Amino acid sequence: MDVFLLIIKRLKTGCQWRELSLKEYFLKEKVSWQSIYYYFNKWSKDGSFKKVWIHLLIKK
Structure with a gap:
């Protein structure tokens, strides 16, 4: 779920992938911006991202 949230944050803010604040979401794991x-x-x-996004929009 944290990976999805970081992707949404990146799309919302328009920041560079390497500027994502990974430490806020992954305290114990070592995750790189490349993996996100x-x-x-x-x-x-x-097409998975689009399906999840549409499902979330309909659910709200």
Whole structure:
């Protein structure tokens, strides 16, 4: 879930991927901005991100 929240934050703020505040979301794990971008790219290409986004919009 934290990966998704960071992707949303990046899209909302328009910041660079490398400027994401990973320490706020991952206190114990070592996560890089590249891994967040990897999941965004993967989910965008296979349509998963769009499906989740639409589901969240409908749910609200």
